[in-house]
Amino acid sequence: MEITLRSYQEEVVQAALKGENSIIWLPTGGGKTRAAVYVAKKHLETTRNAKVAVLVNKVHLVDQHFNNEFNPYLGKAYRVKAISGDSSDKDLFGRLVKDSDLIICTAQILENALNSSEEEKHVELTDFSLLIIDECHHTQKESVYNKIMGRYVEKKVRKERKLPQVLGLTASPGTGGNKTLAKAVEHVLQICANLDSVIVSTKNYASKLKEVVPRPRKQYDIVEKRALDPFGDHLKLMMSLIHEFMPSTVSRSLREVGTQDYEADVVELEKTGVKEENRLITQCALHLRQYNDALLIHDTVRMVDAFNVLDEFYNSRSNKLLDGTDFFLQGLFDENRVELKQLALDARYENPKLAQLQRTLLKEFKENKMSRGIIFSKTRRGTHCLYDWVNANHELQKVKISAGILTGTGTGVNHMNQNKQKNTIKDFRLGHLNLLISTSVAEEGLDIAECNLVVRYGLLTNEIAQQQASGRARALNSVYSVVAEKGGRELRREFTNEYLESLTSNAIDQVQSMSPREFRIKITELQQMAVLIRIEAERKKDARKQRYSPDQVHLQCRGCFVFVGLGEDIRKIENSHHVNINPEFQRHYRTGKQVFLEKTFEDWEPGQVINCRKCGKDWGMEIKFKKVAILPCLNIKSFSLDTPGGKFTHKQWKDVEFQVTEFDFIDYMSSRFPDLDLDD
Numbered sequence: 155m156e157i158t159l160r161s162y163q164e165e166v167v168q169a170a171l172k173g174e175n176s177i178i179w180l181p182t183g184g185g186k187t188r189a190a191v192y193v194a195k196k197h198l199e200t201t202r203n204a205k206v207a208v209l210v211n212k213v214h215l216v217d218q219h220f221n222n223e224f225n226p227y228l229g230k231a232y233r234v235k236a237i238s239g240d241s242s243d244k245d246l247f248g249r250l251v252k253d254s255d256l257i258i259c260t261a262q263i264l265e266n267a268l269n270s271s272e273e274e275k276h277v278e279l280t281d282f283s284l285l286i287i288d289e290c291h292h293t294q295k296e297s298v299y300n301k302i303m304g305r306y307v308e309k310k311v312r313k314e315r316k317l318p319q320v321l322g323l324t325a326s327p328g329t330g331g332n333k334t335l336a337k338a339v340e341h342v343l344q345i346c347a348n349l350d351s352v353i354v355s356t357k358n359y360a361s362k363l364k365e366v367v368p369r370p371r372k373q374y375d376i377v378e379k380r381a382l383d384p385f386g387d388h389l390k391l392m393m394s395l396i397h398e399f400m401p402s403t404v405s406r407s408l409r410e411v412g413t414q415d416y417e418a419d420v421v422e423l424e425k426t427g428v429k430e431e432n433r434l435i436t437q438c439a440l441h442l443r444q445y446n447d448a449l450l451i452h453d454t455v456r457m458v459d460a461f462n463v464l465d466e467f468y469n470s471r472s473n474k475l476l477d478g479t480d481f482f483l484q485g486l487f488d489e490n491r492v493e494l495k496q497l498a499l500d501a502r503y504e505n506p507k508l509a510q511l512q513r514t515l516l517k518e519f520k521e522n523k524m525s526r527g528i529i530f531s532k533t534r535r536g537t538h539c540l541y542d543w544v545n546a547n548h549e550l551q552k553v554k555i556s557a558g559i560l561t562g563t564g565t566g567v568n569h570m571n572q573n574k575q576k577n578t579i580k581d582f583r584l585g586h587l588n589l590l591i592s593t594s595v596a597e598e599g600l601d602i603a604e605c606n607l608v609v610r611y612g613l614l615t616n617e618i619a620q621q622q623a624s625g626r627a628r629a630l631n632s633v634y635s636v637v638a639e640k641g642g643r644e645l646r647r648e649f650t651n652e653y654l655e656s657l658t659s660n661a662i663d664q665v666q667s668m669s670p671r672e673f674r675i676k677i678t679e680l681q682q683m684a685v686l687i688r689i690e691a692e693r694k695k696d697a698r699k700q701r702y703s704p705d706q707v708h709l710q711c712r713g714c715f716v717f718v719g720l721g722e723d724i725r726k727i728e729n730s731h732h733v734n735i736n737p738e739f740q741r742h743y744r745t746g747k748q749v750f751l752e753k754t755f756e757d758w759e760p761g762q763v764i765n766c767r768k769c770g771k772d773w774g775m776e777i778k779f780k781k782v783a784i785l786p787c788l789n790i791k792s793f794s795l796d797t798p799g800g801k802f803t804h805k806q807w808k809d810v811e812f813q814v815t816e817f818d819f820i821d822y823m824s825s826r827f828p829d830l831d832l833d834d
């Protein structure tokens with residue numbers, strides 16, 4: 155197929171066609187990917203031994219880019235391949251790269267291949283002649299994109315040759331959280347330095363671009379705060395009883411309930427409790443977090459959704475009641491459950507934002523029977539609550555609203571699998587669904603049918619996500635509605651984001667008006683700094699890993715503080731799963747339900763969930779390695795580490811301060827069957 159570009163696309167690919175590293179900045183709907191296909195085509199036609207890698211940041215974008223863009227235009231003349239995380243092809247990445255001209259994969263797959271020492275898997279950056287990086291504003295800090303580009307920049311600083319050309323694509327680089335022009339300029343320059351690229355946008359055809367990508371009409375659908383809120387008041391009353399149960403110095407230190415600040419405070423409080431082995435504090439903090447979650451949900455969706463959060467928490471707990479704190483907390487909920495539920499069902503005090511959302515939806519769907527809408531909400535749970543609300547709402551059903559949920563793919567219970575997500579998007583395109591309810595990150599880059607209504611509902615995001623959301627309203631006469639409470643934080647954030655959006659474009663203007671020499675000096679300086687910082691950070695990280703000897707580190711259950719094992723019992727599998735190989739460990743846990751995972755793994759499969767035998771805390775699951783070895787795989791969040799330097803809690807295993815050795819199957823099995831006498 156022939157590729158025809160619009161005038162503004164033609165303009166923004168010029169730098170790339172000359173072989174320069176560049177970032178293309180075009181709004182959502184402007185046709186960035188098509189422009190990239192064009193660059194790839196010209197590159198393949200004119201470069202000897204050309205090899206192109208297209209990197210995406212989400213698994214489902216691999217197939218989308220392959221099916222909709224790269225394969226239709228390039229598949230005839232070139233060997234175009236797509237590799238997603240689920241395919242077993244990724245294990246032969248090195249060989250696949252050799253046998254193709256253009257490869258589309260997630261950045262993580264390339265990063266793994268760059269790190270791999272096995273010949274079949276390994277690749278070098280210099281194996282490629284062009285790297286296309288989708289949604290390249292993520293190339294910063296610790297992101298996978300930035301790990302890959304970090305290598306690139308280091309090679310460049312070390313004056314290595316034969317580095318591939320870079321082409322970044324973004325709808326907005328953002329301001330990086332900065333609110334002044336000078337800082338925003340710094341941020342844009344940093345992104346340019348990370349991608350070793352200039353940033354290009356259309357100068358001569360801006361009006362054409364506006365025509366192609368019209369901005370939707372923005373409307374603020376603002377509601378007053380509830381005048382009376384008996385349900386919320388009752389939740390707060392219960393929280394104050396828990397506050398009274400704790401030492402007063404502790405409860406006084408917490409900020410206002412029902413806020414993100416409060417959540418941060420109780421998360422910290424739980425950690426402090428663990429360090430002091432104070433169960434009263436840790437358990438109260440954990441439960442208060444649930445109550446606070448309920449308040450946050452109460453603020454966004456229905457009262458009954460908030461009630462369900464708590465009810466599920468208390469029902470699903472396999473935890474035993476160990477001491478007075480457990481009896482108090484469980485008792486408090488049990489005594490109030492009936493009343494709380496009654497209050498939750500009293501329609502007089504229902505969330506006014508929902509009534510407004512209903513009006514907004516009805517208006518569009520009544521006027522235009524062919525309407526397509528998308529609601530952005532904050533959390534996965536929020537999308538499910540709104541979905542239930544739509545389906546239970548007679549008025550919305552009368553205008554034939556048929557909703558579907560779109561959330562990110564992942565492994566948790568509320569995550570969608572890739573096929574389900576594909577089907578939802580397909581149903582939406584075909585019109586079987588006419589309303590998508592999505593988290594703001596889930597839809598980034600997805601090829602969704604044109605919408606005439608976009609609603610941001612109870613949402614706090616940065617300016618990039620806001621712009622991307624607004625870019626979804628592309629149909630003629632489309633509406634972009636912000637449903638929020640008068641004077642609330644969502645509204646303030648919306649206004650801030652509007653300001654940041656214009657700040658971003660001013661910052662880009664300023665960067666583009668720098669002289670080439672001035673720009674290059676600045677970029678080189680930032681790159682040299684980044685390399686030095688990275689080397690020093692690596693050194694520190696290595697030192698941290700060696701801080702304690704594995705036999706000095708004791709694992710304690712985070713729920714009841716019982717000692718269960720040593721750091722030296724831990725082995726890692728595929729660099730991410732951590733198992734305890736000490737047979738003694740078994741007596742500390744009991745097993746529960748069988749775990750099912752969507753993904754399959756090379757060497758192992760999931761077994762049953764495991765819980766602390768003493769307090770019932772969820773610890774992780776058993777895994778079956780090579781079908782024979784059953785090993786408990788531990789979630790570090792469920793434990794605290796007692797070291798000579800004090801007690802520590804970690805979110806991820808990679809943060810622990812002792813060396814964890816790689817799991818060795820033969821070593822492990824032969825230790826179980828010593829008479830076998832296997833040679834090393």
Ligand SMILES: [Zn+2]
Pocket residue numbers: 711712713714715716766767768769770771
């Ligand atoms: Zn325990």
